[in-house]
Amino acid sequence: MEVLMKEGKLVYVNGLLLEAEQAYVGIEDLALNRGYGVFDFFRVRDGVPLFMEAHLHRLQHSARQMHLTLQLNDEQLSQLVHHLIAQNACKDCGIKILVTGGISANGYSLGSSPNVVISTHELPPQNPAHYTSGLRLITHEYRRDLPAVKTINYLMGIWLQPMVTQAGADDVLYCWQGEVHECPRSNIFIVSRSGEVFTPVHGVLHGITRRHVLNLSRHRYPTHDTEVTRDMLYDAAEIFVTSTTKRIAPVVSIDGDPVGNGQPGPITRQLMDDLQQFEWQYLEERRP
């Protein structure tokens, strides 16, 4: 969840810095008309874009996978991001880089050059209840198209929102043919009763936070990125999700049934501490 920074702030659109209120994309854009585009999103803390290299690397991968010819390399994107952080005096915020299908000559075929929008976003304070009380998830039988690519296709996630609310839940967990995949905007981790840590490897976006948590977890616990079945979900001692904005958030119920004792567990809390520490170390090394 993020809110576009507007008053007096700038947005990069195809080589121009525009005032945020007046930043527009033409109505022929393929994202607008055909839902075709990719993006990435990362946080800025104390003026330092967190793990930007990894996010830019993934953005380039997403664009290539979608046959989009992004004309900007990582260094150019990085310079634009730093320039925007300085211009918008954006010490702690989110950065979104959107790469759309561009203008299509016939409303369907890919254009020759994508539209690129880089914008700064306020990150509302996370709901503290999610960290102490934890998240409630419901499951839904679904597999995203091209799950390993960070496309703009969130049709199902948004469409399911009223259903999530009605169930008194916080988010939905996509499962597919007996396997656990992911939430619309976060990866899932499962801690077994024997204290092993699992995260699905198939049908998921390979999150940057997911990768960090996997590495941190490997230093402490038997850790596996592998196939995860629904049975493992219902048998879990602890469950948590990871994302750039949430970092680690404990999950306390699935489809109304409590996870473990219904409280955030010790391994989840340990990895939350480890991730904080890891982020802090990254920041210390790069602080101006």
Added chain:
Amino acid sequence: MEVLMKEGKLVYVNGLLLEAEQAYVGIEDLALNRGYGVFDFFRVRDGVPLFMEAHLHRLQHSARQMHLTLQLNDEQLSQLVHHLIAQNACKDCGIKILVTGGISANGYSLGSSPNVVISTHELPPQNPAHYTSGLRLITHEYRRDLPAVKTINYLMGIWLQPMVTQAGADDVLYCWQGEVHECPRSNIFIVSRSGEVFTPVHGVLHGITRRHVLNLSRHRYPTHDTEVTRDMLYDAAEIFVTSTTKRIAPVVSIDGDPVGNGQPGPITRQLMDDLQQFEWQYLEERRP
């Protein structure tokens, strides 16, 4: 395939008539960022919007299914369309009505009011080869999300285009778990060797042209909208697709194998004539 009419032409955007070159949607729009929106598209012939009532009815249905509160009723939309046809001196063209998720407060939750864009499009003359020589299709294992809703999600169709081109084909046919569904932008009909006509009823968008062809076919042949298996596809005597822009286009090969004798068949040609006649009659009754 359609091309936005630009020079000196107007586009309706949220209550305003803007010059087409300067018609934009703000970067916070949920279609642009999350691929969330619906649309409809119909042809104008001799200044008469063809089957507009049916298209507006479907658009309202699509919007409701997607939890979008379209503030304009059919009569208001119809008036806007007629006004735009007059303003843009658009005798023969396509009309697109796009209803997006609107501006989201947090970049994910649905906004309170959608963005509405109504635009006029040039329809390039159809490739005559498609009507005499027919289309070549390849199959792909895929089922669209919310197939009965005309959403803007064409991610898979556009993503598959290079694969279609490489296979020397014209379009892709989605099949799912042994069943035949639809092409990204058209419905499919299959004529069996015994002269019966079938079209899939599950996992498809219920096209307006599909409905007309079903009705016309029922007057001549045993006709079924039902489950259609892949076996029926490979056994077919004739195959054709229907859409607003293509009307009826014969299919002459599937995955490189010829359909029937590899030529457009007699039942396909009969229904092409019937549909022409039906459209003509509709026009005659409404011509100013």
